Amino acid sequence: MAPSTSSALTLKVNGEKHTLSVDHRTTLLDALRERLDLTGTKKGCDQGQCGACTVLIDGRRAVSCLQLAVAAEGREITTIEGVADGDRLHPVQQAFLDLDGFQCGYCTPGQICSALGVIEEHAAGWPSAATTDIRPEAGVPELTAEEIRERMSGNLCRCGAYVSIVQAVARAARAEEETV
Amino acid sequence: MTTTTGPAAVTGAVGSAHTRVEGVAKVTGAARYAAEVPFANLAHGWLVLSTVARGRIRSVEAEPVRRMPGVLDVLYYGNAPRVDAAYEGMMGRPDPTVAVFQTDEIPCAGWPVALIVAETSEQAREAAESLVVHYDKEPHDVDFFPGRPGSYTPDGDGMRVEKGDVEAELAASTHVVDAEYSTPEEHHNAMEPHAATARWDGGRLEVIDSNQGSTWIADELAKLFSLDPASVRVRSEHVGGAFGAKGLRVHQVLAVMAATVLDRPVRVVMTRRQVFSLVGYRSPTAQRVRLGAEPDGRLRAVDHEGLNLTSTVHEFVESSASFGRPMYAADAHRSVNRVVRLNVPTPTYMRAPGEAPGSFALESALDELAEKCGMDPIALRVRNEPEVGPVSGLPFGSRNLTACFEEGARRFGWAERDPRPGVRRDGRWLLGTGVASATFPVIVAPSTASATAEPDGTFTVRITASDIGTGARTALTLVAADALEVEPGRIRVHIADSDFGPATIAGGSMGTRSWGWAVRDAAIELREQLALGGDIPAQGLTVRSDTGAAIGALAQKERHSYGAQFAEAAVDVGTGEVRVRRMLGIYAAGRIINPLTARSQLVGGMTWGLSMALHEEAVRDQITGAHVGADLAGYHFAANADVPHIEADWVDDPDPDDPIGIKGIGEIGIVGAAAAIANAVWHATGVRHRHLPIRPDRVIQAGSPRA
Ligand code: FES
Ligand code: FES
Numbered sequence: 001m002a003p004s005t006s007s008a009l010t011l012k013v014n015g016e017k018h019t020l021s022v023d024h025r026t027t028l029l030d031a032l033r034e035r036l037d038l039t040g041t042k043k044g045c046d047q048g049q050c051g052a053c054t055v056l057i058d059g060r061r062a063v064s065c066l067q068l069a070v071a072a073e074g075r076e077i078t079t080i081e082g083v084a085d086g087d088r089l090h091p092v093q094q095a096f097l098d099l100d101g102f103q104c105g106y107c108t109p110g111q112i113c114s115a116l117g118v119i120e121e122h123a124a125g126w127p128s129a130a131t132t133d134i135r136p137e138a139g140v141p142e143l144t145a146e147e148i149r150e151r152m153s154g155n156l157c158r159c160g161a162y163v164s165i166v167q168a169v170a171r172a173a174r175a176e177e178e179t180v
Numbered sequence: 181m182t183t184t185t186g187p188a189a190v191t192g193a194v195g196s197a198h199t200r201v202e203g204v205a206k207v208t209g210a211a212r213y214a215a216e217v218p219f220a221n222l223a224h225g226w227l228v229l230s231t232v233a234r235g236r237i238r239s240v241e242a243e244p245v246r247r248m249p250g251v252l253d254v255l256y257y258g259n260a261p262r263v264d265a266a267y268e269g270m271m272g273r274p275d276p277t278v279a280v281f282q283t284d285e286i287p288c289a290g291w292p293v294a295l296i297v298a299e300t301s302e303q304a305r306e307a308a309e310s311l312v313v314h315y316d317k318e319p320h321d322v323d324f325f326p327g328r329p330g331s332y333t334p335d336g337d338g339m340r341v342e343k344g345d346v347e348a349e350l351a352a353s354t355h356v357v358d359a360e361y362s363t364p365e366e367h368h369n370a371m372e373p374h375a376a377t378a379r380w381d382g383g384r385l386e387v388i389d390s391n392q393g394s395t396w397i398a399d400e401l402a403k404l405f406s407l408d409p410a411s412v413r414v415r416s417e418h419v420g421g422a423f424g425a426k427g428l429r430v431h432q433v434l435a436v437m438a439a440t441v442l443d444r445p446v447r448v449v450m451t452r453r454q455v456f457s458l459v460g461y462r463s464p465t466a467q468r469v470r471l472g473a474e475p476d477g478r479l480r481a482v483d484h485e486g487l488n489l490t491s492t493v494h495e496f497v498e499s500s501a502s503f504g505r506p507m508y509a510a511d512a513h514r515s516v517n518r519v520v521r522l523n524v525p526t527p528t529y530m531r532a533p534g535e536a537p538g539s540f541a542l543e544s545a546l547d548e549l550a551e552k553c554g555m556d557p558i559a560l561r562v563r564n565e566p567e568v569g570p571v572s573g574l575p576f577g578s579r580n581l582t583a584c585f586e587e588g589a590r591r592f593g594w595a596e597r598d599p600r601p602g603v604r605r606d607g608r609w610l611l612g613t614g615v616a617s618a619t620f621p622v623i624v625a626p627s628t629a630s631a632t633a634e635p636d637g638t639f640t641v642r643i644t645a646s647d648i649g650t651g652a653r654t655a656l657t658l659v660a661a662d663a664l665e666v667e668p669g670r671i672r673v674h675i676a677d678s679d680f681g682p683a684t685i686a687g688g689s690m691g692t693r694s695w696g697w698a699v700r701d702a703a704i705e706l707r708e709q710l711a712l713g714g715d716i717p718a719q720g721l722t723v724r725s726d727t728g729a730a731i732g733a734l735a736q737k738e739r740h741s742y743g744a745q746f747a748e749a750a751v752d753v754g755t756g757e758v759r760v761r762r763m764l765g766i767y768a769a770g771r772i773i774n775p776l777t778a779r780s781q782l783v784g785g786m787t788w789g790l791s792m793a794l795h796e797e798a799v800r801d802q803i804t805g806a807h808v809g810a811d812l813a814g815y816h817f818a819a820n821a822d823v824p825h826i827e828a829d830w831v832d833d834p835d836p837d838d839p840i841g842i843k844g845i846g847e848i849g850i851v852g853a854a855a856a857i858a859n860a861v862w863h864a865t866g867v868r869h870r871h872l873p874i875r876p877d878r879v880i881q882a883g884s885p886r887a
Binding site for chain 2: 005023025026030033034037038039040041042043044045046047049050052079080081083084089093096097098100102103104105106107108109112130145148149150152153155156157158159160161162163164165166
């Protein structure tokens, strides 16, 4: 008997469970786009170099092109389609919209998912390469433009929307802080 | 049935900031790009590219691959349908590369040799990677360098222009700059790789694509496949970046071929690596500039020669030498574009083709001249402002370059600048500032549009425009709103469907100007018809426009946008690192329709300039003739951490010959930006960098400040 090349699995995406049979070679990115019709997650390089495919897996940002779908079973996956609260945009989405943090929009879902991760990671006190004082007692570093640039650098934008992306992330982070 | 016209006219949409009309769709992931529109029974195509840089295909071992699971077909030169590329399209003769699989000849590495079509993309990919192709290799030549033997000056407009006696003026000049500059091969790398889905539906060919003009692509496909133009429909609702690369390419052609052969919908998506070989790129350039001036900086001679490469199958010229022709008054001008044919893919238009590399050379040379004359570089440019086109003698449409420098200098704090190089330090960093001029031609092309008054009081505008991230859809909404004298919220603009009628492309910074004109004409006529009163029929009241006659009647003029680029650079001569600390661009680029998106576009262009100055460089291996590291790790373009705060703004400069005053802003942001940075690096270190990108190894080799 030929070895089986596909498996049935259940993916939990944006709080919803989907049971499907996938080819073992299928990446999480392709499963989302081609099997679940969740095309908001973009493919810019398919090899972990651009960040367009960024989603949140168990709350942490990850590039879904470097993840096999079969390995994502049982994880909580959040894609751009799950970020807004119904018709109410998430503050990060709203800031990208209002400050024009995009042009063609193709990197945008990845940028937004990444920004959600950045805001969480920063609030949890994680340092970055731009953090000057990384001693634990230094506390949460200020989320300066420099910090945002560094932390968002895994997400390429060929349109060159970085200047307004930085402003959008800063605005959303401030809004988040005020609501805590 | 409703009557529309309200009592009070609403205007003022043009010129005020509006978020993108498709913005919510883009931030929520709802906007579907070319590879994301679902089709029942869809098959997936995967390309196979040549691994040799010249030769012939001896055999394609298709049979073993056909037996792999899910494989539906293997298309290659032995079985592909015949096409005919001997036609004239909207942009002239096509690059014969689009006549895919018509020959066994291989003119370059990365040449398409086969398409696997399978039920799933995983199956197609594995089959593509398993396909064995045998080649008879022949020696290739990809070596590009200044003075390259075999180069020639192409026939055709503007390849060689001469006014006055350059040699005599140079000999009579007090100050002479004679320097060579080079720029590397650069790639567009739109974040969305090229993708197309084709299917036959009721005798019509339908293509869902990502392109810069659906009229253009539909017309080319009809000609290539000898189809009735009315039977081809191309749509391109959202485009994930283009920058000149999204024209007719092999993916659309192959999707159509495969859909025809298999009689089912087929999608072809390029991989990122394939994009490096299949969609064009900016040729490297080797340039020489000679400037001659009087002691007071007045130019006697401007001489610019530019060499670029093209493929052996098609001539594309990156006309870098043409940049200075409308820029500076001089007694003598000479500019020559040359090209050499090598075993490489055909280059193409890339954001500011010609102007981007040409401005780097000439605007760097002017900075060198300013140094020799002991003059401020802005004063040098102002001294050489022409009254009329320096070469053409034609009057200018509007020319506000000096106003850009004045405003920019004020905001940048230029007056406090110490002209001496290599004297400012901030810890390990040497600091400097630089300027350069920017210009880009103002172009317009005929387009048609329709405007419909709907019975519910809303309006629908249809035009085969393309929004590649420019904000065109939003700009056209604002233009229509003012012409109809209603709120933008009452208008829906549908774009990018070839069934809407002919319209020009998103290219040459002419999209919004050309389409805006057509939309305005249709909307004004509709408003006038509505003003006569009467009911709106159930199917709506539609008016069509065509700008062909009005555009044909435009007088010949020197029509250009202008800009002043300012940059501050910090250089660590120990590590070779260059950081741009700030950039400011002030533009005279016509009436600005939507300040929010216009600023994004200009800043985006300047970001490209930064990326060109410091990062981008595609490297070809002489032995294999192929790229080294053809991916987004091997080809670095500016990431977020590379980019400082960048400001763009504009002076009032409506185009006198455009009904809305538009000039176009898609390209001018990159022009001159790399030169401003290189000039800032000189000011920081005292060392001239004439070869891009200004890599750390080049900075280290150049050594310490000489000041
Ligand atoms: S598509 Fe996953 S990182 Fe580029
Ligand atoms: S908005 Fe186009 S790539 Fe980022």
